[in-house]
Amino acid sequence: MRALSCLLLSSLVACVGFHPLEPSWRRGRPVEAAAQPAVTPWTTVGYSVEGRPLRVSRHGSGPRRVLWVGGIHGDEREGSVATAELPAAFAAVPGATAAVTLIILEDANPDGSANRTRGNARGVDLNRNYPASNFLAGKNYGDAPLDQPEARVLHDLILAERPDLVIVAHAWRGDYFINFDGPAGPMAELFAQRSNFPVKASDKFAPTPGSLGSWVGRTLGLPILTLEYLRGTDPEIGWANTRAAILAVILGR
Ligand SMILES: [Zn+2]
Incomplete structure (x- = not known):
């Protein structure tokens, strides 16, 4: 980011004494600068x-277990920065790591994200592929x-972790809101209080047969929030x- 800023500013000012594209080792500095964000310890689960x-x-390592899913529709990447920034923001909240175990699934549809498609590489909407009654x-x-396969990975992760709350990032054309299924009404209200996202119930927008929300919220009876950013x-x-609303629902307060 700094290098990019320098690049943009380089025609205006001398950019803190070194060429922005010069590698750090050539400048005699340690490669890991103090401001570098911590590297997220990813594990491949499928x-x-x-x-x-x-x-x-x-x-x-806390008793409250929260699963954040960074995206399931590949053409809705509006939550990608939230996914990237969440570990550091979570760790910075006093007491958070002792109260909560936060599990992050970076992207439930990496092929869709790479190909910029809603569905996976077979054209299947993964958010319609869950064993809900609908x-x-x-x-x-x-x-x-x-x-x-992507639907199975998230399915198995949820059954293994049995989270107290699932939050999934999406985006909606022309509107933004926080939707919920199962016993997540209080968490949706909390989210709305800490943001300007209104609560919208599932029966108020579109039928979602076989959705993750239907399966987690209604079949399993676990609280799930569907966060719809403005597309x-x-x-x-x-x-x-x-940010404030996400951290609030993760902590449950
Ligand atoms: Zn979506």
């Missing part, structure tokens, strides 16, 4: 249709629940607008 890793990181078989939904929002702005 693979996509095209062989991309689905990666999980764990933060803290599952509908179809070309874009899968022939059967969990017939897509097209700069992910940096999205994070700034929801």
Whole structure:
């Protein structure tokens, strides 16, 4: 970022005495500058249709267990900065790591993100591929629940972790809101209080057969928040607008 800023400013000012593209070792400085963010310790928990890793990181060791899913629709990357910044922001909250175990699934649809498509590499909407009672078989939904490898990975992660709260980042064309399924009403209200995202109940926008929310919230009875950023929002702005609310629901207060 600094190098980029320097690059942009280099025609205006002498940029702190070194060429922005000069490698740090040549300047006689340690490669790891103090301001570098901590490297997130990712573990691969499965693979996509095209062989991309689905990666999980764990933060803290508290009894409250929260799963953050950075995205499931590949053309909705508005939550990507939130996913990247969350570990450091979480760790910086006093008492957070002792109160909460935060599990982050970086991206539930890495092929979609790479190809900028809603569905996975087979064109299946992974958010319609879960074994909820409202599952509908179809070309874009899968022939059967969990017939897509990415859906199975997240399914197995949730059953293994049994989180107290799941939060999934999405984006919605022309609107932004916090949606919930299962017993997540109080968490949705808390999110709304700490942001300008209104609460919108699932029956108020679109039918979502076989969605992750339907399965987690209604079949398993676990609280799940579906965070709908305004489609097209700069992910940096999205994070700034929801940082306090995300941390509040992770901590549950
Ligand atoms: Zn979505």
